[in-house]
Amino acid sequence: MTHNINKDYIGAKIGMWLFLFTEILLFGGLFVLYSVYLHRYPDEFHLAGQELNVYFGTANTLVLLTSSFSMALSITALQKENKKLCMVLLIITMVLACVFLVNKYFEWGAKIHHGIYPDSPTLLERPKGEIIFFGLYYIMTGLHGLHVLIGALIIFVVLVLVAKNRVTSSDFVAVENTGLYWHLVDMIWIYLFPLFYLVV
Amino acid sequence: MHAEEKHIVEFNVLFKVLIALFVLTGVTVLAGNIDLGYFNVVVALLIATAKASLVVFFFMHLKYEGGLFKIMVLLAFVILAIFIGFTFFDVAFRAN
Numbered sequence: 001m002t003h004n005i006n007k008d009y010i011g012a013k014i015g016m017w018l019f020l021f022t023e024i025l026l027f028g029g030l031f032v033l034y035s036v037y038l039h040r041y042p043d044e045f046h047l048a049g050q051e052l053n054v055y056f057g058t059a060n061t062l063v064l065l066t067s068s069f070s071m072a073l074s075i076t077a078l079q080k081e082n083k084k085l086c087m088v089l090l091i092i093t094m095v096l097a098c099v100f101l102v103n104k105y106f107e108w109g110a111k112i113h114h115g116i117y118p119d120s121p122t123l124l125e126r127p128k129g130e131i132i133f134f135g136l137y138y139i140m141t142g143l144h145g146l147h148v149l150i151g152a153l154i155i156f157v158v159l160v161l162v163a164k165n166r167v168t169s170s171d172f173v174a175v176e177n178t179g180l181y182w183h184l185v186d187m188i189w190i191y192l193f194p195l196f197y198l199v200v
Numbered sequence: 201m202h203a204e205e206k207h208i209v210e211f212n213v214l215f216k217v218l219i220a221l222f223v224l225t226g227v228t229v230l231a232g233n234i235d236l237g238y239f240n241v242v243v244a245l246l247i248a249t250a251k252a253s254l255v256v257f258f259f260m261h262l263k264y265e266g267g268l269f270k271i272m273v274l275l276a277f278v279i280l281a282i283f284i285g286f287t288f289f290d291v292a293f294r295a296n
């Protein structure tokens with residue numbers, strides 16, 4: 001009996017990692033696109049990158065790193081049979097995800113207010129390299145933002161499962177897999193941040 | 201295998217990882233202010249990879265997983281490196 005549960009546990013995690021590999025390849029393709037265009041238009045990428053707000057970017061990096069930390073802590077708390085602490089940490093993770101998205105909303109809002117959005121007349125007057133930079137910026141941070149949103153929803157579902165004792169200290173793979181997804185989202189941002197906000 | 205499955209990562213270990221991640225974020229922002237030419241991208245990617253490794257090994261518990269998981273993750277990143285590396289060879293040696 002115990003043996004079967006153990007097998008399920010490893011299988012569930014392998015399945016989650018396999019899914020994460022497909023996500024890595026999805027973003028990997030976009031990173032290839034980014035690097036090829038950076039190679040072709042280094043000056044335009046530099047100029048356009050200067051227009052992004054480094055403070056917003058850095059703040060969001062710290063928010064996402066902290067949320068990864070609280071997610072990892074929630075698993076430790078659950079393993080130590082501290083259900084209440086686990087739930088508090090999951091809620092903190094969700095709140096931080098929302099802070100990230102609100103920051104992103106203001107950041108995109110400011111850019112759109114200045115007339116910089118895909119296919120906008122202001123943007124189309126600019127050099128080709130800058131149009132591509134902002135195109136990639138909206139696609140990549142947008143797709144990442146979508147992942148943050150989905151991650152927050154999954155964390156909410158897991159929170160409910162923990163509250164209902166469907167996920168416990170002896171059967172916690174759902175929290176662990178949610179954590180894996182969340183850390184992947186964090187990892188992608190770790191690469192997006194310097195590539196878009198700090199291009200020199 | 202059984203011991204690894206039950207491994208609990210302590211609070212203080214995770215906290216140290218978070219501090220390291222914050223410090224590396226500071227380093228990457230500072231490095232972005234120095235003009236190293238094309239090496240800026242290299243430095244930025246190296247720091248990002250150091251941060252990603254911390255996340256994968258500690259937050260994602262890979263350090264405490266069995267060999268199968270380590271090989272799988274390594275393989276995925278090797279494939280990604282080939283994917284990106286070969287594209288770069290193509291782009292770098294084109295006539296225009």
